[in-house]
Amino acid sequence: MLDQSLDVRALFEKQIDCIVADDREAQAKLYAEDVLYEFPFATDRPRRIKGRDAFLTVMQPLWQLARQRHVKIAGYHGQIHETADPDFIVAECVFDIEIDGRTIEGPFVQFFRAHGGKIMAVREYFSSAARSEALGQT
16 A cells, blocks of 8 residues: 555645646646635735636636746756645745746745545645746736
């Protein structure tokens, strides 16, 4: 039997791989139908989104805007911290964001919960300044 912490870590990494590949359809399949996704400091989206369909409704226009502006996630680096809870990790990462021939860093932290092979909850803190710069909103 696989250690549950590997399952949650593998789901996190698979989610990030989908983001880097801009494969949002595959990414959506990773989330539980009743996923809770929170962006506590966001100003461009709801801070709390309940349910996969609601999450996609909010995020698809943002993803489309990034594509229109030729923003590409080129990769990421960071650390994943396992906890005493086998279904919960904390990830401190940085996306390498390519835009207009240059690369900027987009730091973020995710409090990430998975269970039964699905992502159940994510609380994400990201750099709104890096996001605005990448989308040309500075």
